[in-house]
Amino acid sequence: MAQRTGDLHPSSIRRMMGISKRLIMEGKTVYELNIGQPDIPCIPIFSEAISSKVREGHLNYSPYIGETYLRETFSRYLNRYFDRQGTSHLVTDTNNVLVTCGASHALAITFMALCDPGDEILCVEPFFEPYKGLLAVSGGILKPIPTSAESGFALPSSEEIEKLITSKTKGILYNSPNNPSGKIFTKEEVTKLSKIAIKHNIFIIADEVYREMVLGNQEAFSLLQVELEKGEMEKFKHRIIVIDSASKAFSVCGARVGFIVARPEVIEKLSLLAFHSVASISDLMQFGVSAAYDHVFTDRTYFESLRKTYRERLDSAIIAVKDFLSWAVVPKPNGAFYLMIQFADVEDASDFCLFILEKFNLGNETVAVTPA
Amino acid sequence: MAQRTGDLHPSSIRRMMGISKRLIMEGKTVYELNIGQPDIPCIPIFSEAISSKVREGHLNYSPYIGETYLRETFSRYLNRYFDRQGTSHLVTDTNNVLVTCGASHALAITFMALCDPGDEILCVEPFFEPYKGLLAVSGGILKPIPTSAESGFALPSSEEIEKLITSKTKGILYNSPNNPSGKIFTKEEVTKLSKIAIKHNIFIIADEVYREMVLGNQEAFSLLQVELEKGEMEKFKHRIIVIDSASKAFSVCGARVGFIVARPEVIEKLSLLAFHSVASISDLMQFGVSAAYDHVFTDRTYFESLRKTYRERLDSAIIAVKDFLSWAVVPKPNGAFYLMIQFADVEDASDFCLFILEKFNLGNETVAVTPA
Numbered sequence: 001m002a003q004r005t006g007d008l009h010p011s012s013i014r015r016m017m018g019i020s021k022r023l024i025m026e027g028k029t030v031y032e033l034n035i036g037q038p039d040i041p042c043i044p045i046f047s048e049a050i051s052s053k054v055r056e057g058h059l060n061y062s063p064y065i066g067e068t069y070l071r072e073t074f075s076r077y078l079n080r081y082f083d084r085q086g087t088s089h090l091v092t093d094t095n096n097v098l099v100t101c102g103a104s105h106a107l108a109i110t111f112m113a114l115c116d117p118g119d120e121i122l123c124v125e126p127f128f129e130p131y132k133g134l135l136a137v138s139g140g141i142l143k144p145i146p147t148s149a150e151s152g153f154a155l156p157s158s159e160e161i162e163k164l165i166t167s168k169t170k171g172i173l174y175n176s177p178n179n180p181s182g183k184i185f186t187k188e189e190v191t192k193l194s195k196i197a198i199k200h201n202i203f204i205i206a207d208e209v210y211r212e213m214v215l216g217n218q219e220a221f222s223l224l225q226v227e228l229e230k231g232e233m234e235k236f237k238h239r240i241i242v243i244d245s246a247s248k249a250f251s252v253c254g255a256r257v258g259f260i261v262a263r264p265e266v267i268e269k270l271s272l273l274a275f276h277s278v279a280s281i282s283d284l285m286q287f288g289v290s291a292a293y294d295h296v297f298t299d300r301t302y303f304e305s306l307r308k309t310y311r312e313r314l315d316s317a318i319i320a321v322k323d324f325l326s327w328a329v330v331p332k333p334n335g336a337f338y339l340m341i342q343f344a345d346v347e348d349a350s351d352f353c354l355f356i357l358e359k360f361n362l363g364n365e366t367v368a369v370t371p372a
Numbered sequence: 373m374a375q376r377t378g379d380l381h382p383s384s385i386r387r388m389m390g391i392s393k394r395l396i397m398e399g400k401t402v403y404e405l406n407i408g409q410p411d412i413p414c415i416p417i418f419s420e421a422i423s424s425k426v427r428e429g430h431l432n433y434s435p436y437i438g439e440t441y442l443r444e445t446f447s448r449y450l451n452r453y454f455d456r457q458g459t460s461h462l463v464t465d466t467n468n469v470l471v472t473c474g475a476s477h478a479l480a481i482t483f484m485a486l487c488d489p490g491d492e493i494l495c496v497e498p499f500f501e502p503y504k505g506l507l508a509v510s511g512g513i514l515k516p517i518p519t520s521a522e523s524g525f526a527l528p529s530s531e532e533i534e535k536l537i538t539s540k541t542k543g544i545l546y547n548s549p550n551n552p553s554g555k556i557f558t559k560e561e562v563t564k565l566s567k568i569a570i571k572h573n574i575f576i577i578a579d580e581v582y583r584e585m586v587l588g589n590q591e592a593f594s595l596l597q598v599e600l601e602k603g604e605m606e607k608f609k610h611r612i613i614v615i616d617s618a619s620k621a622f623s624v625c626g627a628r629v630g631f632i633v634a635r636p637e638v639i640e641k642l643s644l645l646a647f648h649s650v651a652s653i654s655d656l657m658q659f660g661v662s663a664a665y666d667h668v669f670t671d672r673t674y675f676e677s678l679r680k681t682y683r684e685r686l687d688s689a690i691i692a693v694k695d696f697l698s699w700a701v702v703p704k705p706n707g708a709f710y711l712m713i714q715f716a717d718v719e720d721a722s723d724f725c726l727f728i729l730e731k732f733n734l735g736n737e738t739v740a741v742t743p744a
Contacts, residue, residue, distance in 0.1 A: 001641060002488045002510065008644040014436060021435075041429035050656075054422045057413035059626030063393075064386060101473055101628075104651035112509060116374045117489065133648040137484060138374065254431030254655035256473075256628075269373060272380040276505040277649060279476035283626035284422075285654060 007136035011129045012350060013370050019357055020368040027364070030357070034368040036179065036337065038251040040309065043302055046252055049291035053284055062283045064275035065267070066099025070290040074099075074244075074259055077293040081211075082225060090224045090237065095264045098271050099281050103209045103245035103258040107134045109273040110205060110241055110260065114170040115140030121205075122164055124155065124174040124193075126181050126340075126372060128207070131173065140170070149331070149342060153183045161196055171203035171241075172196065177210035177220050180340050180372045182333020184214070187221045194226045198235045209245040209258075210336040212303050215314055218334055224261070238263050246289045248337075249303075257281060257289040310337050340372050379508035383501045384722060385742050391729055392740040399736070402729070406740040408551065408709065410623040412681065415674055418624055421663035425656055434655040436647035437639070438471025442662040446471075446616075446631055449665040453583075454597060462596045462609065467636045470643050471653050475581045475617035475630040479506045481645040482577060482613055482632065486542040487512030493577075494536055496527065496546040496565075498553050498712075498744060500579070503545065512542070521703070521714060525555045533568055543575035543613075544568065549582035549592050552712050552744045554705020556586070559593045566598050570607045581617040581630075582708040584675050587686055590706055596633070610635050618661045620709075621675075629653060629661040682709050712744050 010018070016034040024030050065071070075092040082089035100106040111121065117139030123131060124145045132142045145161055147153040155161070161172075172193050176185035185193075190206075197204035206223035214220060223242050245258035260270055274280075296302055314332070317339055321330050329342040346352045349371035360366045382390070388406040396402050437443070447464040454461035472478040483493065489511030495503060496517045504514045517533055519525040527533070533544075544565050548557035557565075562578075569576035578595035586592060595614050617630035632642055646652075668674055686704070689711055693702050701714040718724045721743035732738045 001485055002491070004488075005485055005641050005644070008641075008648055010644065010647070014647065018435070035433065037433050042431050044429070046431075047426045047429055050426045051423045054419045054426075054660075057416070057419055058411075059414050059418075059624045061407065061409050061625045063390070101650045102652075104647075105649060108649045113373055113377055116376075117511075119374070130648065130651075133644070137645065137648050139489075252431045253433045254652075256650065256652070256654045269377050269380075272377070272382065272505070273509065275382070275386065275476075276380055276502065276509050277477060277480045278473045278628065279502075280474075280626075280628070282628045282654060282657060285657075288426075 004137055004139060008133050011133065012353070013129060016353065016357060016368050016370055019354075023357070028361070029365040031365070031367045034370045036248065037253055038248065038337075040251045040306070042252045043250040043292045043295065045295045046250055046255070046288040046292045050284060050288040053287045060283050062099075062280040062286060064280045065271040066097065066281060067283060067286045067290070068094060070099055070286045071095075071097040073290045073293045073297075077297055078224065078261070080297055082222065085219060087225050088227055089222070092224065092261055096261050096267060098260040098262075098267045098274060099286060100258040100260060100274060101278050101281055102247060102256045103207065103243050104130065104134060105256075105274070105278065106243045106245070106258045106260045107131065107207070108137060109270050109277060110243070111135045111138040111140050112273045112277075113270050114138075114203060118168060119170045120166065120168045121170060122161070122172045124172075126153065126178070127173075128175060128179045143169075145172075149329075149340075152331070153178070153181050155189050155192060158192055158196055161193075162200070165196075165200050165202070169200065169202055171205050173205040173207065175207040177213055177335025179210065179336050180338045180370075182215065182331075182336050182338060182340070184218055184220050184334040187225070190221055190223060191226050191228075194223070194228070194236060195232070197239050198228075198232055201239075203239050203241055205241045205243065207243045209243065209248055211244065212249045212306070213310065213337055214307060214335050215311055215337075216334050220335055238266070241266065246292060250289070250292045252289065252292070255285045255289060257285050314339070376509055376511060380505050383505065384725070385501060388725065388729060388740050388742055391726075395729070400733070401737040403737070403739045406742045408620065409625055410620065410709075412623045412678070414624045415622040415664045415667065417667045418622055418627070418660045418664045422656060422660040425659045432655050434471075434652040434658060436652050437643040438469065438653060439655060439658045439662070440466060442471055442658045443467075443469040445662045445665045445669075449669055450596065450633070452669055454594065457591060459597050460599055461594070464596065464633055468633050468639060470632040470634075470639045470646060471658060472630040472632060472646060473650050473653055474619060474628045475579065475615050476502065476506060477628075477646070477650065478615045478617070478630045478632045479503065479579070480509060481642050481649060482615070483507045483510040483512050484645045484649075485642050486510075486575060490540060491542045492538065492540045493542060494533070494544045496544075498525065498550070499545075500547060500551045515541075517544075521701075521712075524703070525550070525553050527561050527564060530564055530568055533565075534572070537568075537572050537574070541572065541574055543577050545577040545579065547579040549585055549707025551582065551708050552710045552742075554587065554703075554708050554710060554712070556590055556592050556706040559597070562593055562595060563598055563600075566595070566600070566608060567604070569611050570604055573611075575611050575613055577613045577615065579615045581615065581620055583616065584621045584678070585682065585709055586679060586707050587683055587709075588706050592707055610638070613638065618664060622661070622664045624661065624664070627657045627661055629657050686711070
């Protein structure tokens, strides 16, 4: 088998999922907090749209770049999202959008497009564990940009980041709001990474799947909102790749619909990789997701109520952790929907998570959590 | 950008689709015969299952190997299909099955698993054009096993095929029933390819997505039906990869659900590539497809009526072609749902197809066809 198969392992998130399913089958009650799978029902208009469309009885191949109406709807949603904030932003047009089989597929084809074997992508820590494997498939290597919990995961200086750049570096990747830390990258931080990318003529890839999952008053700052002087802006436009997904925003992880936003020339190349990996995305699912974005375009109450739900859950979780685990360090996340908990006395997070899942037993109950 | 992006081009099938959509928008009537997209409605039970499931309002991540119930249902369907024919066959079990995002994704991850850059896959001509690009993504190279229309696309001798094998060869790929020729590979031909694969310790990959699309009285002979003496059989089991899909069988091309059947160790490796390319397959679509396979397990009338429809269409098409294009050569296909037409006086098939689509105009009507 090919070399790349040696670099791939089940992610710890998915490994926990497997063990936890087995324990549940065996009769243990497991509260599954180990995967970003909302228990919240999907946005109702999605179900309605799917249900009426599927009755027509035709499920067709889609253009491999995605359905035009969805690309148009998603670009309108993005523009409206930024306009509402009153900030300047790059205007997204239909031809800036590629529809993918979720954000994972969006990342997989981005890495395929950028990396020959041995090429490198810098990635700000902490990061979503499967990034490594998604990159390994193309033969690329993930080089972490180190940060520390103590400093709130603040970025190192530009000089320190630039030291990591070699002739093999093809891009810088970051995820904001961040899975797992909940950090929202500030305007200054996103601008700093953007300037480094322009200077070294490499891509900057922003994973913004948690854009709508804001837990405080600070909205996420998008790569599309970076302001630069005119000359830099021209270069910048050609260097950006924004990853998005309908999964978390509308609680439709099982729809498998994601997006890439980039320049039309970049979209063109990426779309060929989309075709040569999955042929096309489900036309039925695109129809449902388009109805969802159309809905929130006029009516923000869905996201407002979603945010309220997650904020209440976060407050309860933090109170509970502080009450019962007073020695743990629990920084309050600004976005996404994860809680990172630090135990000074735990040596190996993976061993600890496995212990909690398999060995810990309180009236035949336990929780599944994931090492960060 | 990575080298592989230079090897990818829109397939001529998809290029024709784009031009044809544009002409339709401009008001021309185009009969689109250029893509394997049934106009037949999907199997009704699929719509019913989707419609009831989506109303529950939960769309979740699926295990990346696929939902257990679908893997089990699909393996039962396969076993029953062969049992009904009364032939010996390899018994497929749940752990022999991986669910993929259509057959294209199944092939993409197969090539990813087998090929390092420069590795080769032999492929029997004529073949589905996107095979080349699907292989190019992994860095692999497609080496055709030449056949000729005159001999009914009969396989060359084992010796001639073996001459094509080098230290870089990782597998032999064939598609039966064949797109585009409609050829059904005989028991002897499939056995011959299998013995070559065993002898050279390489994989044999059978694309069987048109299994149910049989246009005559000859059922398709599956790679899973090969009979060998015991020692060979043991080696053979470890070397087979069967590709299948729900798309054509149930007219659900937009569901994006396909399958790989192989040994559990091979499935394990391939499933990691599935995870690191799309994370998982839509749980909703898997539910619908499982209902479809469950249905045909007890009731074959769906496939019988589908075959009848395609046979009637084929007969009409052949009569029409012979009436109006008496100088064309039109071999009758045994399977799939394509008609290959040979014009002795056409020099370049692509140019001819483009001419018919864009320039030809009979009362503002034309047909879209694809170069074979």
